[in-house]
Amino acid sequence: MSEELVLASESRIRADLLTQAGVKLCIKVVRVDEAMVKDSLVSEKIDPRDIADALADLKAQRVSCKTPGAFVLGCDQVLEFAGLLLAKPTSPDELKSQLTVLRGQTHQLHSAAVIYQSGQPIWRFVGTAKLKMRFFSNAYLDKYITNNWSTVRHCVGGYALEAEGVRFFSKIDGDYFTVLGLPLLEVLAFLAERGVIQK
Amino acid sequence: MSEELVLASESRIRADLLTQAGVKLCIKVVRVDEAMVKDSLVSEKIDPRDIADALADLKAQRVSCKTPGAFVLGCDQVLEFAGLLLAKPTSPDELKSQLTVLRGQTHQLHSAAVIYQSGQPIWRFVGTAKLKMRFFSNAYLDKYITNNWSTVRHCVGGYALEAEGVRFFSKIDGDYFTVLGLPLLEVLAFLAERGVIQK
Numbered sequence: 001m002s003e004e005l006v007l008a009s010e011s012r013i014r015a016d017l018l019t020q021a022g023v024k025l026c027i028k029v030v031r032v033d034e035a036m037v038k039d040s041l042v043s044e045k046i047d048p049r050d051i052a053d054a055l056a057d058l059k060a061q062r063v064s065c066k067t068p069g070a071f072v073l074g075c076d077q078v079l080e081f082a083g084l085l086l087a088k089p090t091s092p093d094e095l096k097s098q099l100t101v102l103r104g105q106t107h108q109l110h111s112a113a114v115i116y117q118s119g120q121p122i123w124r125f126v127g128t129a130k131l132k133m134r135f136f137s138n139a140y141l142d143k144y145i146t147n148n149w150s151t152v153r154h155c156v157g158g159y160a161l162e163a164e165g166v167r168f169f170s171k172i173d174g175d176y177f178t179v180l181g182l183p184l185l186e187v188l189a190f191l192a193e194r195g196v197i198q199k
Numbered sequence: 200m201s202e203e204l205v206l207a208s209e210s211r212i213r214a215d216l217l218t219q220a221g222v223k224l225c226i227k228v229v230r231v232d233e234a235m236v237k238d239s240l241v242s243e244k245i246d247p248r249d250i251a252d253a254l255a256d257l258k259a260q261r262v263s264c265k266t267p268g269a270f271v272l273g274c275d276q277v278l279e280f281a282g283l284l285l286a287k288p289t290s291p292d293e294l295k296s297q298l299t300v301l302r303g304q305t306h307q308l309h310s311a312a313v314i315y316q317s318g319q320p321i322w323r324f325v326g327t328a329k330l331k332m333r334f335f336s337n338a339y340l341d342k343y344i345t346n347n348w349s350t351v352r353h354c355v356g357g358y359a360l361e362a363e364g365v366r367f368f369s370k371i372d373g374d375y376f377t378v379l380g381l382p383l384l385e386v387l388a389f390l391a392e393r394g395v396i397q398k
Contacts, residue, residue, distance in 0.1 A: 020361060020362050020363070020365075021362070021363055021365045021366055022362075022363040022366065134388065134391075136391075136398065137397070137398050139397065140397045140398060143397065162219060163219050163220070163221075164219070164220055164221040166219075166220050166376075166383060166384070166387065167221065167387055167391070167396070169384055170384060170388060171384065172374050172375075172384065175371050175375070176371075176374070176375030176378075177365075179375075184365060185365070185368055185369060185371065188365065188366055189333065189369060192333075192335075192366070197366070198336070198338065198339045198342065199335065199336050199339060
């Protein structure tokens with residue numbers, strides 16, 4: 001258990017998933033202009049999956065330069081629908097438009113994890129989950145947004161599956177941890193392999 | 200929102216899953232000699248999946264007779280490995296034997312839900328998830344059991360995926376709610392269809 005894991009993410013849920021699994025970690029975040037980087041990658045027509053990987057890479061790399069030796073885990077999640085990346089909604093109206101587009105359809109969540117050590121990427125993985133939304137009513141959608149906007153405004157897709165957002169879905173293919181934003185099983189396998197946690 | 204949902208289960212996690220999804224419920228439990236019923240079904244060589252369904256049915260039926268009108272949800276979960284039902288471990292040694300048998304292998308969890316109204320079954324569903332365990336060390340297994348026995352002794356399989364138990368797994372196929380013991384998406388679809396929650 002010689003190495004230290006540094007989580008380069010402010011996401012409470014990612015820290016909780018790792019902590020609940022018994023992983024000791026510390027959190028260090030360096031500001032990255034995510035929106036600008038994302039816009040630039042989207043304009044270059046990079047695949048949504050590869051955009052998630054690039055953003056996870058960037059976050060890990062920035063923190064790794066400041067914490068040589070440690071394993072630094074960077075993460076990102078994007079939502080892909082019909083080949084396009086859907087940005088996080090910036091207003092209740094935008095969330096309503098997004099959820100209306102996704103209603104009755106299947107979209108994908110890509111959750112990327114990249115681990116750096118001493119400024120070099122040493123491991124990476126992107127998990128993908130497919131989620132099918134049911135045909136919910138406009139009345140329910142309006143009520144959901146009114147009641148939940150303040151808590152879901154920072155969530156990819158504007159829903160939280162661990163809360164009322166689960167009611168939008170009729171089918172989920174792919175692992176739950178990937179849906180929550182971290183391919184936990186794969187990260188744990190790496191940490192066990194490298195002796196950060198017991199094998 | 201005229202109907203009331205009664206959960207015929209003492210499981211905290213099932214109540215939490217429904218409550219987090221915004222479902223209002225009350226809990227009513229009638230004692231059923233589960234072990235005896237299960238043993239009898241096993242001795243009749245009933246499929247593990249059908250045993251979960253029969254136990255969920257029995258629990259819902261018993262409570263339904265006492266709460267006419269209400270929707271009563273009964274639940275059960277069983278673990279199937281190589282065609283056989285694995286009972287909940289009754290001692291740390293038994294848990295160690297079970298986890299040693301499951302190590303490196305794939306097993307299934309069947310989560311059954313049955314809804315009764317006024318003494319009659321009106322809906323049922325069994326969700327199945329496939330879980331592959333990694334090759335963990337004996338040292339890790341011993342440490343896990345020492346640290347976790349008091350909390351996992353009531354869990355099917357002797358692991359809790361929402362805690363350190365996740366470290367046993369290399370792959371999970373099937374939805375997380377089914378792994379936790381409740382096919383939540385299907386139950387929510389029924390409740391929306393019947394007006395217990397908004398459609």
